[in-house]
Amino acid sequence: MAEYQELDEFRKRIERWTEDLLRPYLSGLSARPEKSCRLSKEFNDAVWTTVVLGPLEVIVLDSPLLQRLRHIRQLGVVHLVYPSGTHSRLEHSIGTLHQISRLIAGINVETKLIPPGWVSLLRVTALAHDVGHGVMSHVSENALLNFHSTRRLLKQFSKTIQREQRRPSEVAAFYMIGSPAFSDLISEAQRISGDHTLPAEPTKLMQLAIVGKQINPEIPLLQELISGPFDADKLDYMTRDARMTGVPVVTDIPRLVQKVRGHRLPTAKLPKELQTSVPSKQETCVVTGVALSGGRTLDELVFGQTLLFDKLYRHQKVRAAEAMVAAVFDQIAEMGVGGALLAPYSLLDADILDLDIAGVERFVGHPLDDPEEQRRAQVAIDIAQRLHNRRLFRRAYAFAQSMPQDPYRADDGHRNGLVHLTASTRRSVTRASIIDELANMVHVILDALGSRAALNAIPGDDIRPYIWVDPPKTKTQSNETVRAYLLGDGPDGPPAMPFRDEYAETPGWSNAYLLTRDTGYVFTLEELALPVYLATEKYVRMQFGVRSPGSMLPYAKQHADVVGAAKRTLAEAGFYDDAPYDIRPVPIQFEMADFPGRLAHVRSALEHYEGPVYEAQEQKRSTIMSQQRISSFVQQFGGDHADEALKMLEQLRVVGRDQLVEAVKSFVVAHPDEYRNVVPLGEAKDSSAVTTYYAGDIADLRIRSLGDALRRDDGILFAEDFVGSGAQTVSLLESLLGVPPTTTLDEEREEPLPSDLRDLFIRRKLAIVYAAGSKAGVEAVELAASRLELNLEIYRHEEIAPTANFTSGSEFEKRCRVIGEQLLADNDPAHDATWISERALGYGNDGFLVVFPYNTPTQTLTCLWKDGIVDGIEWVPLIPRRPKR
Amino acid sequence: MQELTENDFFQGLVATLAIKGVRKISIRTDNFDPVLLAVFRRLEERAPAFDVEPDFDIIPDPIHGDSPTVRDILASAAADGLISFDNPEYQDIEIKIGAHSGEQLLSHDFAALRPLFDELAVVFLDVYEHSPLT
Numbered sequence A: 001m002a003e004y005q006e007l008d009e010f011r012k013r014i015e016r017w018t019e020d021l022l023r024p025y026l027s028g029l030s031a032r033p034e035k036s037c038r039l040s041k042e043f044n045d046a047v048w049t050t051v052v053l054g055p056l057e058v059i060v061l062d063s064p065l066l067q068r069l070r071h072i073r074q075l076g077v078v079h080l081v082y083p084s085g086t087h088s089r090l091e092h093s094i095g096t097l098h099q100i101s102r103l104i105a106g107i108n109v110e111t112k113l114i115p116p117g118w119v120s121l122l123r124v125t126a127l128a129h130d131v132g133h134g135v136m137s138h139v140s141e142n143a144l145l146n147f148h149s150t151r152r153l154l155k156q157f158s159k160t161i162q163r164e165q166r167r168p169s170e171v172a173a174f175y176m177i178g179s180p181a182f183s184d185l186i187s188e189a190q191r192i193s194g195d196h197t198l199p200a201e202p203t204k205l206m207q208l209a210i211v212g213k214q215i216n217p218e219i220p221l222l223q224e225l226i227s228g229p230f231d232a233d234k235l236d237y238m239t240r241d242a243r244m245t246g247v248p249v250v251t252d253i254p255r256l257v258q259k260v261r262g263h264r265l266p267t268a269k270l271p272k273e274l275q276t277s278v279p280s281k282q283e284t285c286v287v288t289g290v291a292l293s294g295g296r297t298l299d300e301l302v303f304g305q306t307l308l309f310d311k312l313y314r315h316q317k318v319r320a321a322e323a324m325v326a327a328v329f330d331q332i333a334e335m336g337v338g339g340a341l342l343a344p345y346s347l348l349d350a351d352i353l354d355l356d357i358a359g360v361e362r363f364v365g366h367p368l369d370d371p372e373e374q375r376r377a378q379v380a381i382d383i384a385q386r387l388h389n390r391r392l393f394r395r396a397y398a399f400a401q402s403m404p405q406d407p408y409r410a411d412d413g414h415r416n417g418l419v420h421l422t423a424s425t426r427r428s429v430t431r432a433s434i435i436d437e438l439a440n441m442v443h444v445i446l447d448a449l450g451s452r453a454a455l456n457a458i459p460g461d462d463i464r465p466y467i468w469v470d471p472p473k474t475k476t477q478s479n480e481t482v483r484a485y486l487l488g489d490g491p492d493g494p495p496a497m498p499f500r501d502e503y504a505e506t507p508g509w510s511n512a513y514l515l516t517r518d519t520g521y522v523f524t525l526e527e528l529a530l531p532v533y534l535a536t537e538k539y540v541r542m543q544f545g546v547r548s549p550g551s552m553l554p555y556a557k558q559h560a561d562v563v564g565a566a567k568r569t570l571a572e573a574g575f576y577d578d579a580p581y582d583i584r585p586v587p588i589q590f591e592m593a594d595f596p597g598r599l600a601h602v603r604s605a606l607e608h609y610e611g612p613v614y615e616a617q618e619q620k621r622s623t624i625m626s627q628q629r630i631s632s633f634v635q636q637f638g639g640d641h642a643d644e645a646l647k648m649l650e651q652l653r654v655v656g657r658d659q660l661v662e663a664v665k666s667f668v669v670a671h672p673d674e675y676r677n678v679v680p681l682g683e684a685k686d687s688s689a690v691t692t693y694y695a696g697d698i699a700d701l702r703i704r705s706l707g708d709a710l711r712r713d714d715g716i717l718f719a720e721d722f723v724g725s726g727a728q729t730v731s732l733l734e735s736l737l738g739v740p741p742t743t744t745l746d747e748e749r750e751e752p753l754p755s756d757l758r759d760l761f762i763r764r765k766l767a768i769v770y771a772a773g774s775k776a777g778v779e780a781v782e783l784a785a786s787r788l789e790l791n792l793e794i795y796r797h798e799e800i801a802p803t804a805n806f807t808s809g810s811e812f813e814k815r816c817r818v819i820g821e822q823l824l825a826d827n828d829p830a831h832d833a834t835w836i837s838e839r840a841l842g843y844g845n846d847g848f849l850v851v852f853p854y855n856t857p858t859q860t861l862t863c864l865w866k867d868g869i870v871d872g873i874e875w876v877p878l879i880p881r882r883p884k885r
Numbered sequence B: 001m002q003e004l005t006e007n008d009f010f011q012g013l014v015a016t017l018a019i020k021g022v023r024k025i026s027i028r029t030d031n032f033d034p035v036l037l038a039v040f041r042r043l044e045e046r047a048p049a050f051d052v053e054p055d056f057d058i059i060p061d062p063i064h065g066d067s068p069t070v071r072d073i074l075a076s077a078a079a080d081g082l083i084s085f086d087n088p089e090y091q092d093i094e095i096k097i098g099a100h101s102g103e104q105l106l107s108h109d110f111a112a113l114r115p116l117f118d119e120l121a122v123v124f125l126d127v128y129e130h131s132p133l134t
Helices: A005-030 A055-061 A064-071 A089-107 A116-128 A138-144 A148-161 A168-177 A180-193 A202-210 A232-245 A253-259 A292-313 A316-335 A340-346 A349-353 A357-364 A371-388 A412-426 A428-449 A452-457 A506-515 A526-544 A550-556 A560-572 A595-605 A627-635 A642-650 A657-670 A688-695 A706-710 A727-737 A755-763 A775-787 A811-824 A833-837 B006-019 B029-050 B068-079 B099-109 B111-129
Strands: A041-045 A049-053 A260-266 A284-291 A394-399 A468-470 A485-487 A496-498 A520-524 A675-678 A715-723 A766-773 A792-799 A868-870 A873-875 B002-004 B024-026 B052-054 B083-085 B092-095
Touching: A005 A064, A005 A148, A005 A168, A005 A180, A005 A340, A041 A089, A049 A055, A049 A089, A055 A064, A055 A116, A055 A180, A064 A089, A064 A116, A089 A116, A089 A232, A089 A253, A089 A260, A116 A202, A138 A168, A138 A316, A138 A340, A148 A168, A148 A340, A168 A202, A168 A340, A180 A202, A232 A253, A232 A292, A253 A260, A253 A284, A253 A292, A284 A292, A292 A485, A292 A506, A316 A340, A316 A357, A316 A371, A316 A394, A316 A468, A316 A520, A349 A371, A357 A371, A394 A412, A394 A526, A394 A550, A412 A428, A412 A520, A412 A526, A412 B006, A412 B099, A428 A452, A428 A468, A428 A526, A428 A560, A452 A526, A506 B068, A506 B083, A520 A526, A526 A560, A550 A560, A595 A627, A595 A642, A627 A642, A642 A811, A657 A675, A657 A688, A657 A715, A657 A766, A657 A792, A688 A715, A706 A715, A706 A755, A715 A775, A727 A755, A727 A775, A766 A775, A775 A792, A811 A833, A811 A868, A811 A873, B006 B029, B006 B068, B006 B092, B006 B099, B006 B111, B024 B029, B029 B052, B029 B068, B029 B111, B068 B083, B099 B111
Parallel strands: A284 A485, A675 A715, A715 A766, A766 A792, B002 B052
Antiparallel strands: A041 A049, A260 A284, A394 A520, A468 A520, A485 A496, A868 A873, B024 B092, B083 B092
């Protein structure tokens, strides 16, 4: 034990604390004669009606160690949300004793498989199993888990007992029950009650049972009735917590108890893992479990736990109240006489709710002379008073990978950012850094908004204690329950099989239920909720790349109009000068009545847009379209150009499968029996591979390779999506024929056709059908065809002209040009000023507004498809184009 | 000394496995928990050299062989979008991030621990490939 000094110190302090608490009671007991307490007592219980305790149990129950639990609420602060959930740990302890009796009765129904002494041990263990709970039950131990020292202590304890232990209260209970004072309590209780049925070294066995360690190799799973898959603790708390709070629970506890079994089995017939826990000389042992026919009741147990966890224990308002207790602990726990780890045992629930200077001084054991201690005490008292008056922290910000309708959910940058953010909020050190940063930003925001008066609500001006970051927690509820054994009722089949083999999917679905619901929150005061939201939104965007979807606002209890107004004020103060465009205030046009409809129109037009999924050097960005994505894109143009940017998107023409098939069909109908072969104009890497596939929708056409088609007699048709300047088509034709290129497109071309095929190509009747394109482009291709002496007919179905906006010299055009120039500037020496200026509005500077479902042509306006940096801020394109390789 | 949570440990391991092209892993208790235990033991050995302190432990239950910490690690990783459980029995996991994201995740918080996670991934793959159910 001395190997872990901190743990040993904790043990000593707990033993001393238990001694101080029990010794006066023990003195009184020692004066009582032997066998002077022989009567049982009956207790009325709100859940189980009558519970009977034997004399020994009554003596233990009457001890200050147990009576202390009368002043600790079972559910901590849940009553602030579910008003009737005020039951105490003592009520639960008595209920647990009752439940263990029912479990034992089920096992002992035919044969007394569990001997009387062990029954007594289990009963008294059930009664005392929660003595390690401190003020407000799990609330204080969760608060302690925020201290690195607590996690280190748990690790040391786990290594010591060779079992994972993650609850500080169980460590404390282990040492309280193992203390000399508690041992004396049991001895005195045995003497006075005359009950000497307990096995030897009862307190040691109680300790082991509480932490789930084996206590009896004859019944190798006996301890699991105290801490195991369907232990008495669960059976009571699930029913009691649900009943007392008015929350329905689906678990049929009476049925489960009815299905509990104990079977004496030959050791040789035990499941392998159980054999390892039974001495080899032992020929038989008693296995406890649930009848095979009762497997569903265990499923119900998991389901019930899952629902309670989601609905009760992790209710957002309960978490807000717990955050306040944690904030109080943060301020004063380490000032306590026994340090932070002893703090839960120096206070009762009422001490926290009624905390004042005198209370803090009692807690720390001396007058508060030190200014820092005084400051901390004032903050703790302020938060405690808020808790007392139910002026709870509230949500200011919410984050989760599973945030509903998050348009950025599939973006790697956003998703990875959320992983970083969540991980950082789970570490005490980095979480504190985040809170420091947020607090600093909140001060800036309050200044800019002229809202410093909000600080009048708190003592001093340190707002860090009033900001609490609560990460999503995914403590699985089903792991313990799936450890149960199903016991066969008949001669056939295995006598005992693990539940997790038979119901392998149970942990999966139960965990999935919780995983998709648990959300991380930033909690704060009502008065600071807006500034904390604004600070968090900017901080997580800039530090983690996390975007705040509009669908999150209701989860954070924020209102878009209020947030928008505050953002405009902050923008004027320069708060967003260094921030990405998407978190800046939305232009005023966004608030006009027609804006949602216009966004919806653009969204609808781009419904079938898929765009490339590519791994660029910096990040992989998916292209799931949404109104928020469109809105964020427009926002990048700033208020002066937002309306024109949206008008530009309204003109965006999607040329897809429908348009291409319609174009080819029109041409084929006008040229019956002339063209039976459709061939890609270009290589496998080009979009013609896609458009040719589309053209195959027309039954009369056969998709062939160029060589194959040339060896046949029919005319050859090329189906293309778009002609802009015509340069690409001309380049492809020149390449096929092996003539020197008239333009340099910086694209790879395959070898020219062999001479025999080239001759066939020149003589063959050819047609290029464009679904859409410009007049100039068609003319350029026609000219080239004539020059190359090709028998080529060109058909363009729909005319799309260069966009007027970008030939007018307007301010919007200038802005688009500046953006395009910045986006195109890179380290490639070939990309000089001339090269950039020729493409700033898309290749040829025609500013086409065309997009295909699978990609965006270079002729389209550059700022629509190119990512990069504009004015020092990341530019996110709406319809990214696959980069050339 | 840098604090390393159980979720950090698994996040770094998954990111490294993603970089190595691993996609699917069986998580049956008999198989997976001992594998992760072996990786954790190596982490404990090597942590001082990298100035990190794991603030958790993995101790499989002596009877049932499973570790609640391992199961919570998996649940958190699923919630974080790093892995997904395959239906209908949830006995296999799929790593949902690619090599590029793996690099990003490592470089953000664990740049200095990259060699450590490389080592842990090697241990994982070695023990996993020799475990009885693969």
